Amino acid sequence: MARPLPTARTRPLDPPAELGRLRAEHPISRLAYPDGHLGWLVTGHAAARAILADPAFSARSELQRRPVGDGPREPAGPGIFINLDAPDHTRYRRLITGQFTVRRMRELEPRIEQITAERLDAMERHGPPLDLVESFALPIPSLVICELLGVPYRERERFQRDTAVIASLDATAEQARSATADLARHLHELVLRKRADPADDLISGLIRSGELNDEELTGVAVMLLIAGHETTAGMLSLGTLALLSDPSQQARLRADPSLTGGAVEELLRYLSIIHLGPTRAALKDIELYGVRIAAGETVTISLPAANRDPGRFPDPDELDLTRATAGHLAFGHGIHQCIGQQLARVELRVGLNALLRRFPTLRLAITREDIDFRTDSITYGVRSLPVTWHLGEAT
Numbered sequence: 001m002a003r004p005l006p007t008a009r010t011r012p013l014d015p016p017a018e019l020g021r022l023r024a025e026h027p028i029s030r031l032a033y034p035d036g037h038l039g040w041l042v043t044g045h046a047a048a049r050a051i052l053a054d055p056a057f058s059a060r061s062e063l064q065r066r067p068v069g070d071g072p073r074e075p076a077g078p079g080i081f082i083n084l085d086a087p088d089h090t091r092y093r094r095l096i097t098g099q100f101t102v103r104r105m106r107e108l109e110p111r112i113e114q115i116t117a118e119r120l121d122a123m124e125r126h127g128p129p130l131d132l133v134e135s136f137a138l139p140i141p142s143l144v145i146c147e148l149l150g151v152p153y154r155e156r157e158r159f160q161r162d163t164a165v166i167a168s169l170d171a172t173a174e175q176a177r178s179a180t181a182d183l184a185r186h187l188h189e190l191v192l193r194k195r196a197d198p199a200d201d202l203i204s205g206l207i208r209s210g211e212l213n214d215e216e217l218t219g220v221a222v223m224l225l226i227a228g229h230e231t232t233a234g235m236l237s238l239g240t241l242a243l244l245s246d247p248s249q250q251a252r253l254r255a256d257p258s259l260t261g262g263a264v265e266e267l268l269r270y271l272s273i274i275h276l277g278p279t280r281a282a283l284k285d286i287e288l289y290g291v292r293i294a295a296g297e298t299v300t301i302s303l304p305a306a307n308r309d310p311g312r313f314p315d316p317d318e319l320d321l322t323r324a325t326a327g328h329l330a331f332g333h334g335i336h337q338c339i340g341q342q343l344a345r346v347e348l349r350v351g352l353n354a355l356l357r358r359f360p361t362l363r364l365a366i367t368r369e370d371i372d373f374r375t376d377s378i379t380y381g382v383r384s385l386p387v388t389w390h391l392g393e394a395t
């Protein structure tokens with residue numbers, strides 16, 4: 001019998017247990033969508049990879065149903081290539097990949113270190129306790145995206161205000177809509193100014209390519225800002241919580257900072273914060289793993305379930321910072337695999353490492369039971385993370 005997508009968690013850092021039970025029965029099961037649609041849920045790692053790599057499954061939003069929540073899905077606006085298929089997607093992807101150059105990423109790293117150090121200085125000045133989401137996890141990705149897109153310093157506060165509202169689940173739908181419109185307006189103004197006076201940033205680089213109009217450029221900028229902000233912020237706060245919750249793994253990492261790169265991959269796998277998708281629509285009838293997916297049916301790929309598949313990762317529910325994580329799906333797979341993953345990795349590596357080193361006695365300022373988890377947004381995470389440390393011990 002088809003059931004709705006399981007979202008209830010017994011242990012907040014583990015996916016809903018029901019997903020594991022479904023995966024043990026079959027990697028692909030029937031899923032009842034809130035609008036009455038009968039589609040599919042993919043919980044097995046190999047099946048998830050196969051579907052994400054198969055052009056017979058479309059990323060076009062208007063063809064898909066929502067696995068949670070309600071309301072119809074609109075076609076992608078100009079520049080929103082995450083919801084396009086080849087060849088429309090290919091055109092954007094090629095242009096934007098060309099801007100995520102090794103040189104630009106290398107140049108960003110010292111800026112990320114500086115931005116992180118400034119946030120840690122501000123935390124130290126403020127003193128304990130404080131909310132790590134507000135003081136650390138949200139501002140770092142927000143400032144890094146501003147840096148990447150070339151948002152001038154004097155305008156960054158305004159951008160941070162808008163993106164914080166969009167990322168916050170406390171905001172009403174109306175507040176989020178108005179903040180998104182505000183952001184799009186500001187980014188459109190920015191595009192016009194860059195056109196008149198180009199610099200060395202990503203938007204200027206795209207303008208130089210001469211292939212996108214102002215609406216498309218604005219759409220790309222909005223998407224990068226939203227896609228790169230909430231996700232990385234979620235990983236910084238939830239990653240910290242996972243480390244604070246596991247003293248032995250944390251001690252290993254503190255003792256050997258060279259583990260940080262691998263630790264980031266394991267945290268990405270273990271936490272799989274994109275937890276309600278991605279979704280795809282079958283463009284034709286397809287037989288897969290013994291089930292027949294009919295044209296038009298929506299398929300929800302559970303990244304948390306796939307990344308905890310014991311067939312792929314032994315003892316998948318153990319956080320093991322030194323395990324082999326190759327092939328994890330936290331950044332997706334196939335043509336839509338996250339375009340910002342290298343940038344996100346640098347932010348997580350630099351951010352988590354610097355935080356642990358600056359505050360050796362960092363710990364939660366509330367009990368684990370009192371942590372406010374956000375379960376209904378695309379990104380799983382915490383709304384706030386009150387932390388504390390011994391005064392005078394910051395290094």
Ligand code: HEM
Nearest residue numbers: 081082227228231232235278330331332336338339340344
């Ligand atoms: C830890 C942080 C991040 C996580 C977990 C994450 C996760 C993902 C996932 C799962 C997808 C695939 C979606 C799908 O298949 O439909 C994706 C796509 C994407 N991500 Fe990320 N992301 C992160 C950071 C970033 C950053 C920093 C940026 C930009 C600066 C970014 C920009 C994008 C874009 C533009 C796409 C769409 C790519 C396409 O459709 O070709 N992400 N991300």
